[in-house]
Amino acid sequence: MKIAIASDHGGFDLKEKILTYLKAQNISVDDLGTHSTDSVDYPDYAHKMAHYILNKKADLGILICGTGVGISIAANRHKGIRAALIYNNFVAEMAKKHNNANILVFGGRTMPFEDVISYINTFLNTSFEGGRHQTRLNKIETEE
Numbered sequence: 001m002k003i004a005i006a007s008d009h010g011g012f013d014l015k016e017k018i019l020t021y022l023k024a025q026n027i028s029v030d031d032l033g034t035h036s037t038d039s040v041d042y043p044d045y046a047h048k049m050a051h052y053i054l055n056k057k058a059d060l061g062i063l064i065c066g067t068g069v070g071i072s073i074a075a076n077r078h079k080g081i082r083a084a085l086i087y088n089n090f091v092a093e094m095a096k097k098h099n100n101a102n103i104l105v106f107g108g109r110t111m112p113f114e115d116v117i118s119y120i121n122t123f124l125n126t127s128f129e130g131g132r133h134q135t136r137l138n139k140i141e142t143e144e
């Protein structure tokens with residue numbers, strides 16, 4: 001399991017904490033930036049992550065901006081990306097079970113670190129159910 005993580009300046013502090021946590025769990029993580037709290041544009045990191053996931057350089061992406069909203073919108077412009085803004089453990093479970101999300105999104109200015117770690121672990125410990133949910137995921141990709 002390889003995870004990639006990226007944020008804008010609004011998500012930088014949370015990104016650093018998640019990165020430290022995942023490394024301590026011996027999970028392989030690629031840090032796609034940003035690397036400071038200097039102001040940057042969140043779409044740049046959303047697009048970088050989307051290409052990283054679509055090119056299979058990581059199994060799962062984590063994206064963070066101030067609220068998680070802008071970076072979700074940008075990532076979901078990419079066909080094949082299912083970026084889920086996670087805000088509780090039920091949503092984390094369903095984002096895997098029903099949506100098979102390939103990017104998890106968090107808000108650096110809206111979510112406590114401990115909660116986010118709990119959401120990540122819930123997602124990682126859940127399996128995609130497939131079946132009718134795969135049919136629905138296919139329909140996401142075929143709608144023009």
Ligand code: RB5
Nearest residue numbers: 010065066067069070071
């Ligand atoms: C940056 O100030 C902020 O707009 C961004 O992090 C994010 O919250 C956008 O949705």
